[in-house]
C-alpha cells in the first residue's frame with residue numbers, strides 16, 4: 257500500500273528514530289546555527305535578563321505525546337532558550353573564571369557523542385583509554401610538569417569531570433595512605449585533618465564533607481597580604497594537631513585562587529608536607545594553563561613536592577566543559593583507594609595488569625570519551641598557537657591593570673600575576689556595587705565581585721577565546737562612565 261501524506265497514527269509506525277540522512281541534514285543545520293550564533297554573539301546582552309521562573313513558564317506543562325519536528329525544536333531554542341542564556345562565549349564575558357570553548361573542541365565533543373562509548377574499562381573501548389593516557393602524557397612536557405606525573409613512571413594522568421572531583425580523589429587517596437587503607441574498611445574516626453588556605457576554593461570544604469573527615473577537621477590556614485598561604489602558620493597548625501592526638505593527612509595549595517588569583521608558595525609548603533609525610537595536592541584549576549608559556553612557569557615552582565595536581569582545560573584552554581586533567585605521582589595509591597571489581601566487570605585485559613582501567617581513577621564508574629576534544633584542541637592550535645592566545649590574554653589583563661593604576665578614582669585590590677585583575681573604586685562598597693549592577697544590567701559586559709579584606713572588590717578576568725583589545729578597551733571605557741554617573 258502506498259504511504260499516505262498524512263502522518264500515520266503512532267501504533268502503525270514501525271520506527272520513530274531519526275534516519276542517518278535526516279541526522280546529516282539536521283546536523284548541518286545545527287552546525288550552521290552555532291556558527292551564526294558565534295558570529296552574532298556580541299549582539300546579545302552578556303548576562304541573561306530573565307527573571308526566575310520565566311523560562312519554565314514559556315514551556316508546555318507536559319511532554320508531547322507525539323514526536324515533533326526538528327525545525328520546531330530549533331525554533332524554540334532560538335525563541336525560548338536563547339533569552340535565558342548567559343553568554344559565556346561572548347568576548348565581553350569577564351566574570352568568574354572563563355569556561356571557554358573553540359571549534360575543534362566542539363567538533364571533538366560531537367564525535368565523542370557519535371561514538372557514544374562508555375570508557376569505564378580499557379576493554380570497553382581501548383582508544384578511549386589510550387588516547388586519554390597519551391594526551392595527558394603530552395601535556396606533561398607542554399606545561400613543564402614533573403616527570404613523575406607521566407604514565408611511563410609510577411604516576412599518570414586522567415581526565416576528571418571537574419577540579420572538585422579531582423581534589424576529592426586526591427583527598428580520598430590521602431585518607432587511605434594515612435590510615436594504611438583502614439578508612440576504606442571501617443570509615444573515619446574523626447581524627448584525620450586536612451589543610452588548605454582561607455582563600456582556597458569552596459570545593460575543598462565540600463570534599464572534606466564527602467570524604468567523611470568532617471568540616472571541623474578542615475583547617476583554613478591564614479594568608480599573607482597577597483592572599484597566599486603562610487607556610488609557618490601551616491607548620492604550627494600541623495604541630496598543634498599532632499600534639500592533640502589528631503592525624504594530619506592532606507594539604508591542598510592553590511595556584512591562582514578563585515577570589516584573587518593568589519599563588520600559594522609551593523616550595524615551603526611542599527617541604528612541610530614531605531617532612532610530615534602528608535599528601536600534597538596542588539589545585540591550579542584556571543591558572544595551570546598559563547604554564548604552557550615558559551615565562552609563567554614560575555607559578556608552579558615546587559610542584560616536584562606534589563603528590564597530585566589538577567588543572568582545567570575547560571576553563572582557559574579552549575576546551576569545552578567538562579575537562580579537568582588530574583595527575584598523581586603514585587597511581588597505585590589512587591587505584592587501591594578507588595578500585596572495586598565485581599564479577600561482571602572482570603576481563604582478561606584487566607587481569608593481565610597491562611592496561612589502565614580509568615574507572616579506578618575516579619568516583620563514577622562510567623565515563624565519556626573526553627580526550628577527543630582535548631586532542632583536537634592541542635592538534636588544531638599546536639603548542640605555539642595555545643601559547644600565543646594565553647600570552648595575549650595575560651597581556652590584555654596587564655594593560656587593563658595599568659589603566660586602573662593610572663586612574664586616581666580606582667585602585668588595584670591585589671597583585672595581578674596573570675589574567676585576573678581585582679580592583680575597586682576608592683569610594684567604598686556602595687559605589688562599587690552600583691558600578692557592577694549598572695554594567696551587568698546594560699548587557700555590554702559581565703563582571704563579578706569578591707570581598708578582599710572585607711571590602712567589595714570587582715574582578716575582571718580575561719580568558720574568553722575571542723576577547724581582543726577592543727573588548728577590553730570598551731569594558732574599561734564603560735567602567736569609567738559608570739563611575740562618573
Ligand SMILES: *Cc1c(COP(=O)(O)O)cnc(C)c1O
Pocket residue numbers: 353417418419420421457459510512513514539540541542568580
Ligand atoms: C574553578 C575552580 C575550582 C572548581 O572547578 P570545577 O572544575 O568546577 O570543580 C576549584 N579550584 C579553583 C582554584 C578554581 O578556580
